[in-house]
Amino acid sequence: MLGTRLREAVITIADLGEFGLIAAIAGRLAGSAAIVVGPGDDAAVVRSPDGRVVATTDMLIEGRHFRRDWSGPDDIGRKVAARNLADIAAMGARPTALLVAFAGPGDLEVDWVLALVDGIAAECREAGAVVAGGDTSSAGLVMLAVTGLGDLAGREPVTRGGARPGDVVAVAGRLGSAAAGLALLTAGHGIGEPGELDMLTRAHRRPQPPYSAGPQAADLGATALIDVSDGLVADLGHIGQASGVRIELASDLVGAPPVAEVSLLERAAAVLGAGPGRHGWLSWVLAGGDDHALAATFPARTPLPQPWKVIGKVTTGSGVFLDGRKWINAGGWEHFRS
Amino acid sequence: MLGTRLREAVITIADLGEFGLIAAIAGRLAGSAAIVVGPGDDAAVVRSPDGRVVATTDMLIEGRHFRRDWSGPDDIGRKVAARNLADIAAMGARPTALLVAFAGPGDLEVDWVLALVDGIAAECREAGAVVAGGDTSSAGLVMLAVTGLGDLAGREPVTRGGARPGDVVAVAGRLGSAAAGLALLTAGHGIGEPGELDMLTRAHRRPQPPYSAGPQAADLGATALIDVSDGLVADLGHIGQASGVRIELASDLVGAPPVAEVSLLERAAAVLGAGPGRHGWLSWVLAGGDDHALAATFPARTPLPQPWKVIGKVTTGSGVFLDGRKWINAGGWEHFRS
Numbered sequence: 077m078l079g080t081r082l083r084e085a086v087i088t089i090a091d092l093g094e095f096g097l098i099a100a101i102a103g104r105l106a107g108s109a110a111i112v113v114g115p116g117d118d119a120a121v122v123r124s125p126d127g128r129v130v131a132t133t134d135m136l137i138e139g140r141h142f143r144r145d146w147s148g149p150d151d152i153g154r155k156v157a158a159r160n161l162a163d164i165a166a167m168g169a170r171p172t173a174l175l176v177a178f179a180g181p182g183d184l185e186v187d188w189v190l191a192l193v194d195g196i197a198a199e200c201r202e203a204g205a206v207v208a209g210g211d212t213s214s215a216g217l218v219m220l221a222v223t224g225l226g227d228l229a230g231r232e233p234v235t236r237g238g239a240r241p242g243d244v245v246a247v248a249g250r251l252g253s254a255a256a257g258l259a260l261l262t263a264g265h266g267i268g269e270p271g272e273l274d275m276l277t278r279a280h281r282r283p284q285p286p287y288s289a290g291p292q293a294a295d296l297g298a299t300a301l302i303d304v305s306d307g308l309v310a311d312l313g314h315i316g317q318a319s320g321v322r323i324e325l326a327s328d329l330v331g332a333p334p335v336a337e338v339s340l341l342e343r344a345a346a347v348l349g350a351g352p353g354r355h356g357w358l359s360w361v362l363a364g365g366d367d368h369a370l371a372a373t374f375p376a377r378t379p380l381p382q383p384w385k386v387i388g389k390v391t392t393g394s395g396v397f398l399d400g401r402k403w404i405n406a407g408g409w410e411h412f413r414s
Numbered sequence: 415m416l417g418t419r420l421r422e423a424v425i426t427i428a429d430l431g432e433f434g435l436i437a438a439i440a441g442r443l444a445g446s447a448a449i450v451v452g453p454g455d456d457a458a459v460v461r462s463p464d465g466r467v468v469a470t471t472d473m474l475i476e477g478r479h480f481r482r483d484w485s486g487p488d489d490i491g492r493k494v495a496a497r498n499l500a501d502i503a504a505m506g507a508r509p510t511a512l513l514v515a516f517a518g519p520g521d522l523e524v525d526w527v528l529a530l531v532d533g534i535a536a537e538c539r540e541a542g543a544v545v546a547g548g549d550t551s552s553a554g555l556v557m558l559a560v561t562g563l564g565d566l567a568g569r570e571p572v573t574r575g576g577a578r579p580g581d582v583v584a585v586a587g588r589l590g591s592a593a594a595g596l597a598l599l600t601a602g603h604g605i606g607e608p609g610e611l612d613m614l615t616r617a618h619r620r621p622q623p624p625y626s627a628g629p630q631a632a633d634l635g636a637t638a639l640i641d642v643s644d645g646l647v648a649d650l651g652h653i654g655q656a657s658g659v660r661i662e663l664a665s666d667l668v669g670a671p672p673v674a675e676v677s678l679l680e681r682a683a684a685v686l687g688a689g690p691g692r693h694g695w696l697s698w699v700l701a702g703g704d705d706h707a708l709a710a711t712f713p714a715r716t717p718l719p720q721p722w723k724v725i726g727k728v729t730t731g732s733g734v735f736l737d738g739r740k741w742i743n744a745g746g747w748e749h750f751r752s
Contacts, residue, residue, distance in 0.1 A: 112466055113571050116656075118504035118641050119470035119562070121571045128450055129467040132457035134549050135515035135559050141551075166456035177473035177559055211472050213479075221473050221515055221559030224457070233451050233459045303456050318454075 089189060090182030090214075097212055100186060104193050108206040110172045110227075120209035122173045122225055130169040130226035130233065134160055138218040146261055149188045151281040153195020156220050158283045159305065161203040162368040164226035165290025166303035168234040173208035174200055175223040179215035196222075203287040231294040234301035239319035239373040243299055245388040246380055248289035248370045251308055252336050253279035255364020256344040256357065263348055272340055273347065285368035286383050296380065298372040307363040309396050309403050312371055319373075322393035324400075327358065329387040335369075336361045362398070427527060428520030428552075435550055438524060442531050446544040448510045448565075458547035460511045460563055468507040468564035468571065472498050476556040484599055487526045489619040491533020496621045497643065498562040499541040500706040503628025504641035506572040507564035511546035512538055514560055517553035534560075541625040569632040572639035577657035577711040581637055583726040584718055586627035586708045589646055590674050591617035593702020594682040594695065601686055610678055611685065623706035624721050634718065636710040645701040647734050647741050650709055657711075660731035662738070665696065667725040673707075674699045700736070 089097050102115045112121035122129075134156070136142060142152045157174060164171040176196060180189065193207070200206050205224070257280030260273060285303070293301050300315045308330070312323045332338060341357040350356045373390050374380065396403045427435050440453045450459035460467075472494070476482060480490045495512060502509040514534060518527065531545070538544055543562070595618030598611060623641070631639050638653045646668070650661045670676060679695040688694045711728050712718060734741045 113505070113573055117571075117573050117575075118501040118639075119468045119507075119564070121466050121468050121505065121566070123465065124462045124467045125465050127461065127463050127465055128459050129462045129469075129563065130457045130459050131469070131511070131513055131561070131563060132547065133471070133513040133515045133559060133561050135473075135517050135551050135557065137517060137551065137553050137557075140553070163456040167451070167459065169457075173469070175469055175471040175561060177471045179473050179475060209470065213473050213475065215475050215478070219473065219475075219557065221471060221561075223469070223471050223513060223559075223561040225467065225469060226457070228459070233455075235451055235455050237455075301456075 087186045088183050089180060089186055092186055094212055097186070097189065100190060101193050104190060105197060105207045111206060111208050115207070115209045120173065120175065122208050124172070124225070124227050126228045126230060128228055130164050130167045130228060131223065132160060132163040133221060133223040136220045136222070144218070147281045149191035150195035153192040154199045154282045156222050157196045157199035158285050158368055160222040160224040161199065161205060161287060162285035162303045162370070164224045165203070165285065165287045166301050166370055167226065168231050168290055168294030168298070168301060169226035169228045170291055171203040171205040171224055171226045171287065173205055173225045175209045176207060177211040177213070177221040179213040179219040181216055182214055184218070229291070231291065234294050234298050236300050236302055236315045236318035238299040239315050239321050239390050240299055241321055241390055241392045242376050243373040243390040244376055244378070244386050245312065245323055245325065245371065245373055245390060246384045246386045247335050248293070248383040248385070249286040250279065250335065250337060250367050251304065251369050252341055252357070252361035252364050252367065254283055254366035255360035256341050257281070258366065259348055259360070260344055265347060273344055276340055276344055280366060283366055283368045286370060289370050289383055293370065293372045293384070296374060296378055298374050301370060301372045304367060304369045304371050305365050307365050308371065309362050313396050315371070315373065316394060316396060322391045323388060323396045324391055325388035325396065325398045327399050331358045331361055334383070335385055335387060425524045426521050427518060427524055430524050432550055435524065435527065438528060439531050442528060443535060443545045449544060449546050453545070453547045458511065458513065460546050462510070462563070462565050464566045464568060466566055468502050468505045468566060469561065470498060470501040471559060471561040474558045474560070482556070485619045487529035488533035491530040492537045492620045494558050494560050495534045495537035496623050496706055498560040499537065499543060499625060500623035500641045500708070502562045502564035503541070503623065503625045504639050504708055505564065506569050506628055506632030506636070506639060507566045508629055509541040509543040509562055509564045509625065511543055511563045512560055513547045514545060514558065515549040515551070517551040517557040519554055520552055522556070567629070569629065572632050572636050574638050574640055574653045574656035577638040577653050577659050577728050579659055579728055579730045580714050581711040581728040582714055582716070582724050583650065583661055583663065583728060584710055584712060584722045584724045585673050586631070586721040586723070587624040588617065588673065588675060588705050589642065589707050590679055590695070590699035590702050590705065592621055592704035593698035594679050595619070596704065597686055597698070598682055603685060611682055614678055614682055618704060621704055621706045624708060627708050627721055631708065631710045631722070634712060634716055636712050638711045640709050642705060642707045642709050643703050645703050646709065647700050651734050653709070653711065654732060654734060660729045661726060661734045662729055663726035663734065663736045665737050669696045669699055672721070673723055673725060
């Protein structure tokens, strides 16, 4: 046996075929009381006791939204699910189910796809949802289309358009960590990096949206609510525009724990030769996407329990301001960097 | 002016940018009483008064599911919507809303995308649904992920698994026309082809699923129901497998009007040098996909109004039989041709 290795038999999705792959995937998936008809029929049937269903869809393409050399299938699955489930929470709803359309090259290993499915299913569990159905197809690249469904349980949906002057602006979840992690990975740091910085690359690969903070915000009377995916300033800009108000942020609140993991961000900035302030690590907090925190506005004097943290206020006017200065590049991460 | 042409200013989706494109698309879309929150927020909110929602998703990729040189954007929009809406009808539900994720190359003309959206919206109207939301992204090819939602209005969903020996097998809608149209297009016939054969290529480009026959079948007591997308034999094979029964078809019922447009199919077979019978034009009817007819099983002696047409019966055993002979290549169109 010494010196001898059996060549592992790698099974590809082309070997298994469409129906074989669907059967293998379906075998990994748990049911739930919310699922009336699960995978394997023309469509799924999902309970939506409120009488209204919250629904959102995203398409994610290899090389644009994820990289197979930076993230394993489990992390990619976690991330594509998290991104979608966070959009459901950002309406004030509880996620119930995901539908996942998958396309990939025929020489992709079945085990890779099943690990992806496991990641999606695990992230669903975090949010109280399950995978209810999907579609498989072949393509030159891995492509995913994820549709999330959620139930409002009698709450009114919280849109982007209800913020009023006098409201406070608050955030639930971390900001800037995923962007710092992406910057580390882009610069060649990260995988196998010892210790704390690995938490930042991990935040990029596997965001942890505060799902329950969505329905909680609705119960607290939030006037507007959004998932921070384009970057805090850009996404608060969406609230400002939809509501016809100005958003004013204070950097000593945004750039401090628990919103910003300051000590980690400072260390990453030092490694990358970036400085402090709006052009240094604070830019990750203000303009970095992918953490999938939630941002909301609440009537002034609303007692805000954890994880909500006030970072600013709503006034009359338009635009997003930081410490009284207007943010010009309000288009999110990419615009900030240019 | 003679001999002079102003170069038309072509606006691409890269010119417009993501948010500009979303705004242009949203401007084409009608609302409906079913839509609580429409496009432009983190997620849509759609009424689902039954307390259960029917949901299905498909991914469609240029070159695999449609070709921009064979179909215009309006037809592609019609087709991707029809395919999805038919899956909702195939559970016995009424379609209420679509979510559409779109990705395409930056040099794609905005007008092409808007015509696609118009096609999707027009097909939604045929089915009583509207576009409630979506997502845009960039990619080297045009890719669409379409999610359909539907309401059961108190009906029990009709799955693939309820067929019983003694039931009759029936079809609503046309079979074989789209496959004949695809064969014509593949052989270089079709676009601009005069007269009747154009109806076949048109059936390929723009299927016309009998949406209302889905809820009608549920009301009539259908025991199983499926959208014919892989081909009649393959899809009835799914019912047979899920229900643990044998499906027996009669070629004089399947290969006759109104299920098969025989005179057109014979003409197309003549043009292409194909013969009659199971290896000629009848193969289009038995194994051709893309017409999106509905197939169902009903208890014997169920009075079946239009458009339902009996084509066979359910017996004990397994497999799909035609005139008493077992169909071997039960994998649908592609397998039949090989």
